[in-house]
Amino acid sequence: MSDLNEVGERDNWRCWLCDAPVDPDASVNSDRGPSVDSYSVAKTKKNVVTIERLAHRDCNTMKGKKAPVVPWSPELLVVDPSPIVATVDRLQRKGGREVIARCPSQEDADQASEWLLDRLSRYAPDLDATTQIASGGGQYMLFLVAN
Structure with missing residues (x-):
């Protein structure tokens, strides 16, 4: 697993789920504190790659309870956007x-x-x-x- 600061820097301290800023100085035990979400992608049977992304702790926790939704920006003028x-x-x-x-x-x-x-x-x-x-x-x- 990567260091939280490395993942945060790479992701510009933005939550991949809600796209809101993540405070790098917040406690990792705080609901809005930083956490690393990871998942594995099988490229072949023997080659598995782990992807790590920055998330708020509560966003990461909620993702385990229901499927994540990546919302479209309300500032965009789009019609019938796909999920x-x-x-x-x-x-x-x-x-x-x-x-x-x-x-x-x-x-x-x-x-x-x-x-x-x-x-x-x-x-x-x-x-x-x-x-x-x-x-x-x-x-x-x-x-x-x-x-």
């Missing part, structure tokens, strides 16, 4: 691309794309993904593409 967790899980298993949101303008799509890639760098750091924007029918579709 980020489910989309990432499918792309990690199957690859390919999926429409993850629709936006009314190119500028909104660009902002959503930038935000999504930043958010995925903390939520799914092992996912090699890009975004694509396609116009059609008076809207802009934002695709998440697993490379």
